[in-house]
Amino acid sequence: xxxxxxxxxxxxxxxxxxxxxxxxxxxxxxxxxxxxxxxxxxxxxxxxxxxxxxxxxxxxxxxxxxxxxxxxxxxxxxxxxxxxxxxxxxxxxxxxxxxxxxxxxxxxxxx
Amino acid sequence: xxxxxxxxxxxxxxxxxxxxxxxxxxxxxxxxxxxxxxxxxxxxxxxxxxxxxxxxxxxxxxxxxxxxxxxxxxxxxxxxxxxxxxxxxxxxxxxxxxxxxxxxxxxxxxxx
Numbered sequence: 001x002x003x004x005x006x007x008x009x010x011x012x013x014x015x016x017x018x019x020x021x022x023x024x025x026x027x028x029x030x031x032x033x034x035x036x037x038x039x040x041x042x043x044x045x046x047x048x049x050x051x052x053x054x055x056x057x058x059x060x061x062x063x064x065x066x067x068x069x070x071x072x073x074x075x076x077x078x079x080x081x082x083x084x085x086x087x088x089x090x091x092x093x094x095x096x097x098x099x100x101x102x103x104x105x106x107x108x109x110x111x
Numbered sequence: 112x113x114x115x116x117x118x119x120x121x122x123x124x125x126x127x128x129x130x131x132x133x134x135x136x137x138x139x140x141x142x143x144x145x146x147x148x149x150x151x152x153x154x155x156x157x158x159x160x161x162x163x164x165x166x167x168x169x170x171x172x173x174x175x176x177x178x179x180x181x182x183x184x185x186x187x188x189x190x191x192x193x194x195x196x197x198x199x200x201x202x203x204x205x206x207x208x209x210x211x212x213x214x215x216x217x218x219x220x221x222x223x
Contacts, residue, residue, distance in 0.1 A: 032209045043201060043214035044154070087154070097142065097161065097208025098169060103153035 001026055004090050006102035014110050017078045021105045023088030024070045032091035033064055033071050037084040038104065044087055047073075078109045113138045117202050117215035124192060125223050132187045132218050134202030142208045143185040144169070145177065147198040148217075154201065160185055161208055192222045 006023045013019050025033075033050035048055065050062040050071050061074040071090075075082055085104040092098050115136045124130055136143065144159035146169075156169030160179040174196055176188040185204075189196060199219050203212035 034211050041148075041199060041217070043217055045214070046211045049211055091209060098159065098167075099144065099156055099212070100170075101146075101154040101156075103151065 003027060003092070003100045004088060004102040006086075006088055006105045008103060008105060010106040010108055012108045012110055013078055015078055015080060017109075018074065018076045019078055019107060020075075021073045021086055021088075021107075022070050023072070023090075023102050024068075025088075025090045025100075026069065027090070027092045028066075028069060030090045030092055033062075034089040035060075035062055035071075035073050036087040036089060038087055039084050047086070075107075078107075080109050080111060083107055083109045113213070115202055115204050115213050115215035117200075117218050119218060120216060121219045123221045123223065126193055127191050130189050130192060130220075132189075132200060132202075132220070134185045134187065134215060135183050136185075136204040136213070137183065138204065138206070138213070139182065140204035140206050140213075141182070142205045142210075142212070143179065144203045144212065145175070145185070145187045146201045146203065147171065147196075148201065149198050157187070157200075159208075192220075194222050196220065197222050 035047040036044040038044045054063045059076045063072045087104045088102040118133045145157040146154040148154045155171045158177040160166045202215040205212040
């Protein structure tokens with residue numbers, strides 16, 4: 001089993017739709033979680049950190065479920081500019097700070 | 112402007128010819144890291160550094176070396192590059208290890 005798993009997609013959704021991505025992780029000791037977005041082989045850019053209580057930033061909501069070991073990202077009112085690959089990142093704390101990236105979920109928002 | 116700078120951005124070279132990809136950050140970050148990105152495999156961590164003179168292996172360290180003599184610089188060294196090291200490489204840094212990372216623009220490396 002991969003340490004971090006994401007559905008690769010692609011998710012094709014119309015503008016204005018709500019879309020949700022999940023990401024599962026295998027290390028129950030993981031402490032830090034993030035969502036990044038990446039456009040067409042450019043550098044990943046932080047979208048948001050994921051906190052235990054869940055957090056929201058505008059149209060984006062991130063949730064953490066430690067019991068089931070997954071994190072989620074919800075995008076409301078999708079825009080064309082949201083088209084990108086979304087990467088989930090989990091930090092495995094085993095005395096050092098090693099990051100594991102999911103392979104990403106592709107989102108295409110259609111006009 | 113706060114940034115992570117990698118050089119070169121593109122490089123085509125031949126098997127066995129030593130090369131160095133430089134990475135520099137101007138944010139006084141303690142944590143720095145190198146990743147490679149390959150189709151279908153996502154980003155994989157090569158090496159990371161918690162601070163000056165402290166480095167550790169990531170998931171795919173074979174064939175690479177790093178050094179952290181100064182806080183701002185974290186070069187990636189390929190002593191004897193091979194074609195399977197053809198990839199897109201990213202350097203990243205964060206204030207501390209548990210915080211989100213800022214990425215450089217990437218280095219596209221082709222080894223023939």
